[in-house]
Amino acid sequence: MTQGQLSVDVKILDPRIKAWGLADYQSSGAAAIDLYACVEQETAIEPQAPAILIPSGLAFNMKDLSCAALVLPRSGLGHKKGLVMGNSVGLIDADYTGQVYVSVWNRNPAGSATIVIQPGERIAQMMFVPILRANLTVVDEFAQTTERGAGGFGSTGTGGGAA
Template sequence: MSQWGLPQYQTEGAAAVDLFACVDDPMFIEAQAPAVLVRSGIAISFGDLSIAGLVLPRSGLGHKKGLILGNTVGLIDPDYNGEILISVWNRSEVGSPPIEITPGERIGQLAFVPIVRPSFEVVEEFTNQTMRGDDGFGSTGS
């Protein structure tokens, strides 16, 4: 990991830091094969239970190459202290060439988000009612 440095924000307005593939040799991810875990080379300790991390795909890799996260979004709980692993999956059609991941390639990103942990209780009905009520999917139009 030391040869790629610490994760950094790539632009002034970036919401997440890039995560590198901390691998010694190129990896080849076959189309439609099971997801593979790729080491990021970093571990974090939040020290604050009101913050969590979200591992997100890099949009260019998904759009241009078909490399997406195997779990769509990875949640890093604030009490986790291990290495961040990136689950990757090649969504391309069977028979497509494998996607190559090279050492140090930016293959994911990490955003930090606040966490709210409400308490729960059982009630017969809600105190606050809304116009929508319990109208669900499609209730506000097509």
């Protein structure tokens, strides 16, 4: 199967990116490009302190309103160090062409080590995704039903068998 292609214009807002290398896919199977921390100096992220915004030094023009980009944590930083996204997932709409910022948060317990972000460190990843925009129709009752119906959290069980 061939991976989908999307032509996206990128504007380099921080000249250091030219030395660090443009955001890119790190392997042939990678789903997202890495984003750099375009900070002027080491930036300390204290445990449990409010999230802070880190500039990526890049702006994108997706040129296609049927897509968006998701800014996600790098799994190794989250698992090994506790650096996660302050907003869980960042959504970049196709019509936003300003600088992309990364919201970072040190999820470790108070009293744990400070996480230090270095200029040029890869701190997040950005994945381009297709978007479906729904046309909402107000109804009194649904014309079709499902087996699950309105069953909410935990309604399909936690066992290994059929849900």
